[in-house]
Amino acid sequence: MMLENLQIRPGIATDLPRLMAMDHSCMSEYVWQLDFQKDAEQAAAVFRQVRLPREVRVPYPRRTDTLADLWPHQPGLVAALPSGPAGYVRMWEQASAGTVWVTDLVVAPSLRRQGLGSRLMRAAQDWASARGARRIILEMQSKNYPAICLAQSLGYDFCGYNDQYYATQDVTLFFGRALK
DSSP states (O other), X not given: OGGGGOEEEEOOGGGHHHHHHSOOOEEEEEEEEEEEEEOSSOEEEEEEEEEEEEEEEEOOSSXXXXXXXXXXXXXXXXXXXXXXXXXXXXXXXXXXXXXXXXXXXXXXXXXXXXXXXXHHXXXXXXXXXXXXXXXXXXXXXXXXXXXXXXXXXTXXXXXXXXXXXXXXXXXXXXXXXXXX
16 A cells, blocks of 8 residues: 555644645535525525535645645644645644634645545544543535535534635534544
8 A cells, every 4th residue: 555654743833835846626526515494583595415416526625835834823724744744734723712714625636535535633622632622523515525525424414514614615514523
């Protein structure tokens, strides 16, 4: 397996050009479609999984050229191979709530579906636990079906959404889990 020499470590400044140049988009065949109903007495939001007519490329909801500016304030962990960075996870800690938010989880396209995203998320969970966090939340676009599947496979449960969270106005889903 190509990932046997993988090291997950804190990111450093020299990683940033490779991380920013990485293809952050994903391919998706499904979307979680939001159906919102409201009347005078109640409001209901329901998500349903919808198969798209064809696989689509889902652009990343953030500008990757700002990563170098954000990294000092919201650092992350890098999955590094001898050839260089292969992916990263970026988190921020909401200490007062005992929660760590995973804002970015990116794996180089040639290394996807090999367990690297899972390994990065487990490293993020360890990072959060070491800081005394009680909960971890992973955010993603409702169009990012691979990330939704990853979250569910790691025991994360759907815990909310925001329909205007990203500048792209894409619906954002939040999946969370308790930490031990």
